[in-house]
Amino acid sequence: MNDFKVFEYMEKHKYEQVVYFYDRTTGLKGITVIHNTTLGPALGGTRIWNYESEDAAVMDCLRLARGMTYKAAAAGLNLGGGKTVLIGDATKVKSEAYFRALGRYVQSLNGRYITAEDVNTSTKDMGYVHMETDFVVGLEGKSGNPSPVTALGALYGIKASLKYRFGDEDISKYTFAVQGAGQTGYYLINHLVELGAKKVYFSEINPKYIERMKQEHPEVEFVNPDQVYSMDVDVFVPCALGGVLNNQTIPQIKAKIIAGTANNVLLDEDIHGPMIKERGILYAPDFVINAGGLINVYVELNNWPQEKAMADVKLIYDRLLQIFEIAKTQDIHTQQAAKVFAKNRIETIKNLHDNYIPKR
Numbered sequence: 268m269n270d271f272k273v274f275e276y277m278e279k280h281k282y283e284q285v286v287y288f289y290d291r292t293t294g295l296k297g298i299t300v301i302h303n304t305t306l307g308p309a310l311g312g313t314r315i316w317n318y319e320s321e322d323a324a325v326m327d328c329l330r331l332a333r334g335m336t337y338k339a340a341a342a343g344l345n346l347g348g349g350k351t352v353l354i355g356d357a358t359k360v361k362s363e364a365y366f367r368a369l370g371r372y373v374q375s376l377n378g379r380y381i382t383a384e385d386v387n388t389s390t391k392d393m394g395y396v397h398m399e400t401d402f403v404v405g406l407e408g409k410s411g412n413p414s415p416v417t418a419l420g421a422l423y424g425i426k427a428s429l430k431y432r433f434g435d436e437d438i439s440k441y442t443f444a445v446q447g448a449g450q451t452g453y454y455l456i457n458h459l460v461e462l463g464a465k466k467v468y469f470s471e472i473n474p475k476y477i478e479r480m481k482q483e484h485p486e487v488e489f490v491n492p493d494q495v496y497s498m499d500v501d502v503f504v505p506c507a508l509g510g511v512l513n514n515q516t517i518p519q520i521k522a523k524i525i526a527g528t529a530n531n532v533l534l535d536e537d538i539h540g541p542m543i544k545e546r547g548i549l550y551a552p553d554f555v556i557n558a559g560g561l562i563n564v565y566v567e568l569n570n571w572p573q574e575k576a577m578a579d580v581k582l583i584y585d586r587l588l589q590i591f592e593i594a595k596t597q598d599i600h601t602q603q604a605a606k607v608f609a610k611n612r613i614e615t616i617k618n619l620h621d622n623y624i625p626k627r
């Protein structure tokens with residue numbers, strides 16, 4: 268039985284629009300959520316997941332869309348927050364027609380929402396979406412795989428965190444434990460090794476990626492997934508799953524900094540944000556440090572050269588320092604400070620637009 272009150276939730280968190288769609292030809296079943304378009308069109312990827320209920324699907328979509336609003340705002344982009352979830356088994360539902368049907372629904376929103384790839388969707392799938400709409404980014408031959416850019420952004424974020432916590436950002440002086448060596452973790456480890464990190468440990472559950480690391484960087488030491496939290500290192504670098512910072516793991520952490528690419532790492536922001544603060548660990552807010560991929564597609568959207576993405580990703584460094592300062596002066600945890608930072612920008616730009624100015 269579905270008893271989740273969508274309108275109540277929309278009212279509480281100020282959502283703009285929730286669209287349910289079903290395509291009778293392909294069986295495509297999905298939800299698009301637009302959270303906030305104050306700064307610009309809502310952008311967020313399309314995820315395919317076999318949700319256990321429609322409530323679970325809409326809740327996930329609502330949560331992810333809101334996260335995109337803060338991510339874009341904090342990254343200084345003129346984008347709002349949105350997301351699409353498609354309900355189904357990704358190994359069975361995919362076809363050209365399925366994604367073209369999605370493209371037609373995206374087009375029907377006339378640019379209020381722009382989609383991209385996400386969990387279980389690829390650049391190839393977005394190519395089919397593009398046959399029906401221009402409101403799609405992350406296309407083949409354009410900005411390409413976002414992971415290297417996300418990893419580079421996280422490297423700048425790690426440097427900012429080292430500077431803030433220890434007064435010195437020289438990677439060669441520090442030790443790291445990286446959770447996950449898939450896409451972003453792999454590229455980030457490459458950077459750390461290149462910059463002469465004192466020691467890098469990694470944990471992984473995919474034997475293929477463990478083997479790749481052994482072949483390419485034998486000096487990077489494998490640790491069991493359950494040991495990665497308690498490693499005696501300077502920086503814990505989550506690059507795998509969400510929810511990994513929780514009541515069980517936070518007390519184990521010996522690192523003085525947590526900074527990585529993974530999304531939604533705090534299981535419950537209101538509990539685990541303060542818990543990390545109390546332990547004296549500096550936490551780089553996930554949606555700020557991992558915004559490189561979004562910055563990259565924004566550059567694609569505007570047809571700017573790739574060098575612009577590289578230059579903009581560097582700004583993650585200063586942005587994090589600003590957020591750490593807000594946390595310090597307001598005596599709040601850093602995730603909360605990041606939201607203050609993002610909301611301030613949305614509010615300021617909104618007020619700026621209150622004045623009537625003839626269209627350019």
Ligand SMILES: NC(=O)c1ccc[n+]([C@@H]2O[C@H](COP(=O)([O-])OP(=O)(O)OC[C@H]3O[C@@H](n4cnc5c(N)ncnc54)[C@H](O)[C@@H]3O)[C@@H](O)[C@H]2O)c1
Nearest residue numbers: 413414417447449450451470471473492507528529530560
């Ligand atoms: N790819 C991007 O550009 C991007 C951008 C922003 C945020 N992120 C976030 O970063 C995280 C990683 O993304 P990715 O693209 O590198 O994904 P990925 O799937 O390529 O890599 C994640 C890796 O973590 C490993 N893993 C899973 N459970 C593990 C565990 N318990 N212990 C150790 N390793 C484990 C997986 O085997 C996988 O290799 C995700 O949370 C993602 O949402 C990615």
